[in-house]
Amino acid sequence: MEERTVFFLSDQTGVTAETLGHSLLTQFSSRNFRQMTVPFIDTEDKARAAVRTINAVQESGAPKPIVFSTLVQDEYREILKEANGLHLDIFDVFLTPLAAELGEEPSYEPGRAHGMSDIDAYMKRIEATNFALANDDGGISRNYEVADLILIGVSRSGKTPTCLYLALQYGVFAANYPLTDEEFESGKLPEFLVQQKEKLFGLSIAPERLLQIRKERRPMGKYSSSQQIRFEIRETQKIFRRYGIPYVDTTEFSIEEISSRILDSTGVERRVRP
Amino acid sequence: MEERTVFFLSDQTGVTAETLGHSLLTQFSSRNFRQMTVPFIDTEDKARAAVRTINAVQESGAPKPIVFSTLVQDEYREILKEANGLHLDIFDVFLTPLAAELGEEPSYEPGRAHGMSDIDAYMKRIEATNFALANDDGGISRNYEVADLILIGVSRSGKTPTCLYLALQYGVFAANYPLTDEEFESGKLPEFLVQQKEKLFGLSIAPERLLQIRKERRPMGKYSSSQQIRFEIRETQKIFRRYGIPYVDTTEFSIEEISSRILDSTGVERRVRP
Numbered sequence: 001m002e003e004r005t006v007f008f009l010s011d012q013t014g015v016t017a018e019t020l021g022h023s024l025l026t027q028f029s030s031r032n033f034r035q036m037t038v039p040f041i042d043t044e045d046k047a048r049a050a051v052r053t054i055n056a057v058q059e060s061g062a063p064k065p066i067v068f069s070t071l072v073q074d075e076y077r078e079i080l081k082e083a084n085g086l087h088l089d090i091f092d093v094f095l096t097p098l099a100a101e102l103g104e105e106p107s108y109e110p111g112r113a114h115g116m117s118d119i120d121a122y123m124k125r126i127e128a129t130n131f132a133l134a135n136d137d138g139g140i141s142r143n144y145e146v147a148d149l150i151l152i153g154v155s156r157s158g159k160t161p162t163c164l165y166l167a168l169q170y171g172v173f174a175a176n177y178p179l180t181d182e183e184f185e186s187g188k189l190p191e192f193l194v195q196q197k198e199k200l201f202g203l204s205i206a207p208e209r210l211l212q213i214r215k216e217r218r219p220m221g222k223y224s225s226s227q228q229i230r231f232e233i234r235e236t237q238k239i240f241r242r243y244g245i246p247y248v249d250t251t252e253f254s255i256e257e258i259s260s261r262i263l264d265s266t267g268v269e270r271r272v273r274p
Numbered sequence: 275m276e277e278r279t280v281f282f283l284s285d286q287t288g289v290t291a292e293t294l295g296h297s298l299l300t301q302f303s304s305r306n307f308r309q310m311t312v313p314f315i316d317t318e319d320k321a322r323a324a325v326r327t328i329n330a331v332q333e334s335g336a337p338k339p340i341v342f343s344t345l346v347q348d349e350y351r352e353i354l355k356e357a358n359g360l361h362l363d364i365f366d367v368f369l370t371p372l373a374a375e376l377g378e379e380p381s382y383e384p385g386r387a388h389g390m391s392d393i394d395a396y397m398k399r400i401e402a403t404n405f406a407l408a409n410d411d412g413g414i415s416r417n418y419e420v421a422d423l424i425l426i427g428v429s430r431s432g433k434t435p436t437c438l439y440l441a442l443q444y445g446v447f448a449a450n451y452p453l454t455d456e457e458f459e460s461g462k463l464p465e466f467l468v469q470q471k472e473k474l475f476g477l478s479i480a481p482e483r484l485l486q487i488r489k490e491r492r493p494m495g496k497y498s499s500s501q502q503i504r505f506e507i508r509e510t511q512k513i514f515r516r517y518g519i520p521y522v523d524t525t526e527f528s529i530e531e532i533s534s535r536i537l538d539s540t541g542v543e544r545r546v547r548p
Contacts, residue, residue, distance in 0.1 A: 013534035027380035106301035260287035
């Protein structure tokens, strides 16, 4: 099937246009999309250059491009409207009803989202990321008193990326601790974890999926044996039950889904917003 | 000023609604917003519970809540419309023109974005995250042959969070290497970096800002002295010039902005899309 070119235009990073556009495009999953982000359109020259890039697509004989844009300044938006494409202007549609409801004019200043307008939020994300790194894999600091969450689960169940995502996206302080033979043999969690029981959240995963992931990492040996994996998952489930630890099965979930489910289930507050 | 309650409703993670909503709300920066995400609205009961939560806000005497939503299923969207609030339905607005342009009906299946629909994308993000961790701070593997990018800069210039963000958001393989006294004294980069010169990208930062960041981490000593910081930044600039390394000043930029500017400047392709 023919490929559609999709542009994400922004006077800032383009993250909002990318996120919204991607959500909508996934509703047409049989299609092939070629996606291009054009960020930081903050001069007339850059706006005109973007128009030329978009028009070049259609002039090459390809079908009409789709354009998602999030520019706040009218003058550059007007220029972009000259481009030949289906133009979905996100601020155009939503800013007017929002301003009417709030009884206030928008600032029309670019770069408020995903910018440094809130230095506290930036520092919080960096702090949370450093926390996740220092408390990764049961490591170095075990500074669990200040943790919002401590994720536990077997190796490769998704603990590290989930902690990092929670830190970068939401400023949440998430530590993680791997369950290993020590816990499986005793059937018990170490005392320093039991003391933080209300912060514990489990990640489980289907044996077939874990086998696939581990084999990519280390094809041979006990670590990637079906028998070992089944043993680890069974013992992990016992530990979750024994201590009444809530958990989520990560098998069919993306990092975003795992993170959202954890926050939804625990009620842990987002410290910053994306 | 009175606080407005803002809801992000979704049949999935809520990330799209949060991202778009946050972008729009930052245009009204004098306001206080209380933000709540209600994800995974995938049953009639959950939809009705969300309506009750929204209505409770206004019944308590607070001003009309603002509701951003990204549900794809009509039946739950209809229920949510019963809620008393300014309802900004993202799919309502954009899905129809997009479907018309593509000449195809949307699938109306929830959970295609930020979901596991694309297992390759998921694996790529995890791989990239593992790569960033193993190649953080000049560490362990120095597996620079497969890197898309190698960020260099002084300690606390933003290298680690930027690499992790590029990995989690875009599946980009980014390593980082800290410039320290060894480089400053010789004025040279190590040979293994020079060999990868086309992958190098610099992060610079204003001395005042770096002082502030380092003092929070370690209030005393050479590491946080104004003199040392000015020396490091001056020498870093010399190295960037000597080798012709492009760089971005991170002082006033968020992680998203730094990342977007690097991708925009280098032309490194996003391997996955958020």
